[in-house]
Amino acid sequence: MIAETICSAVSAAGLGIAAITAYRRRFLAAARIAAYALVPVALVMTGLVQWAADTAFSPVAWAGFGVLAVSWLLFMTTRAVERRGGGTRKERRAAAKAAKRDAVEPAASAPSLGPGGGQVAQPGAKPRAAGSGDDFSDIEAILKKHGI
Template identity: 70%
Template sequence: MLAETICSAVSAAGLGIAAVTAYRKRFLTATRIAAYALVPVGLVLTGVVKWVSDIAFKPSVWLGFGLLGVAWLLFMITRAVERRGGGSRKERRAAARAARGEAVEPAASAPSLGAGSSPEAARTRGKQGKQSGSAGTGEDFSDIEAILKKHGI
């Protein structure tokens, strides 16, 4: 009964403020205030206020909300632990094996063919390179390969 009285008083005050605002020729604002002022009375007439007040004053309902909060907290904690790399030993070992098992493609360390070249042209260039004795390109990539191996890539 008290909640209904409070809602009625809030609506009456809001409608009064809307009337004063309309008197000042601010009709759009007055209409918006009147709409907000009618919401509490509408909630009382639909029975929502009684339902909410019944929920708010029952200890069993608050216990239920508390349990839902604890469940939500536990879900969030487990998600945070999973994101940080926690989990079981089996999961960590499986992830480590999968990381080690991913091999780099064998030809990945070879220099690219360049834009618009065909494999046949690359073969002929490779034969010419062997004949001319250009061993310098292999040394350039050996440094890069050493760095990649150092980092486990």
Template identity: 70%
Template structure:
């Protein structure tokens, strides 16, 4: 009841200011002021003010907001722990399988040998240091494997 009275008083004051503004020949501004001043009365007539006052003054509503806040905190903290551990359980299992597959066949991603070339790996004594450094694409390969490409 108090909220409806306050909204009516605000609307009446706004309409009074709009009338003074119109008297000063500023009709566009007076129209805007009148439009803004009719909003509180419209909210009272639609029942929004009653709904909001019931929402604000009920303890069960505030307990509900508290429960929603607690839910959000639990969700956010679980996501933070998940990021710190390195992903979801599914992602960790996939990474473990990929590591296990790399241990079983370490040269699986190496290019195939052409005809007539030996498949025997070079030893350190046989290997000749090259003048230019070898490019290492292992990090790029890991990213592509992660995305299934």
């Protein structure tokens, strides 16, 4: 009952301010203020204010909000642990094994340009003709490097 009275008072005050604003010939602003002023009365008429008041003073509703908070906290904690690379012991071992296998080997740092790929063209030298096997030599070297 008190919530409905407060909402009605707020609406009446807002409509009074809208009337003063319209008197000053600021009609657009007055219409906007009147629109905002009618919202509390509309909420009272739809019963939403009564529902909100019942929910605010209900211990069961607050327990439900607490359960929602715990659920959200668990969800966010598991996401944070997952992003940091946590997980089961089996997953960590598999990741460590893969990291050890993918370690850089001394030969892996050599350029994989193929035969004569890194040479600078000499002045007056003829450019070599690309054969059918030379087209994909760079791609083959990259695939071999990654074990594919």
